[in-house]
């Protein structure tokens with residue numbers, strides 16, 4: 378496996394330091410903007426919801442294999458689903474959805490990228506997942522879609538909506554699609570660490586005939602974190618752009634609250650690792666706000 382993407386593999390699974398907020402441990406990304414940056418136009422201007430998927434579909438399963446992580450997420454999701462239908466947002470090539478469907482659950486997956494969905498469908502058990510080509514912010518499903526016991530977005534996918542409005546619309550739509558006791562589950566990294574506002578470049582894979590670089594920068598005023606994987610071979614240069622609107626767990630909780638969802642539980646990983654101030658990621662579970670009892674287990 379070639380996994381040129383750092384500890385967690387995700388294109389943007391980096392964290393960045395708020396030099397302008399030195400005292401914050403988990404700074405509120407949206408409330409503490411840095412100085413104006415002489416960086417030119419944001420790549421987001423030409424970035425659409427299918428740009429990431431269309432650019433990564435051909436290499437996704439090679440770069441982001443993550444078998445252990447996948448096994449843990451499938452075990453957790455199938456246990457909590459307890460027989461109820463599951464919806465995955467940004468299903469991609471079906472890394473999680475295909476083995477999840479193999480547990481016998483009814484699994485639906487949406488994605489904005491046709492090449493990603495094509496990869497999923499051509500897998501041996503790809504037809505076990507009901508796929509729909511739609512946006513996370515609207516989640517337009519056919520009439521026969523059931524109420525879902527779980528709607529989840531794995532591996533930082535929720536951050537791939539690049540505006541607050543889209544993220545809020547997504548959470549509102551999820552709330553409407555869940556059973557009364559259903560839960561929304563978001564798997565996200567925590568934006569803090571060591572990326573300077575002017576960005577950086579890292580070598581992520583180096584071979585005699587191939588070099589992969591990762592270039593990235595952040596736009597503090599928009600909470601945007603964006604970059605490119607640059608793959609250089611004898612055949613030429615291949616660019617794979619990504620863009621994310623990131624937020625802290627506290628900011629996410631506030632957004633969920635606005636959408637009618639409230640936090641039921643939070644872990645640091647799919648194996649139920651306890652969430653602490655030092656955690657680098659979180660698996661957050663939200664229930665519909667009008668439903669009373671917190672999720673157990």
Ligand SMILES: C[S@@+](CC[C@H](N)C(=O)[O-])C[C@H]1O[C@@H](n2cnc3c(N)ncnc32)[C@H](O)[C@@H]1O
Nearest residue numbers: 426430467469472488489490512513531532537
């Ligand atoms: C990081 S991949 C995750 C794929 C898969 N869920 C996994 O965990 O391996 C993110 C996926 O979300 C899709 N995506 C990104 N933005 C989207 C949007 N606005 N609406 C629907 N899908 C989106 C991409 O096409 C891609 O397939």
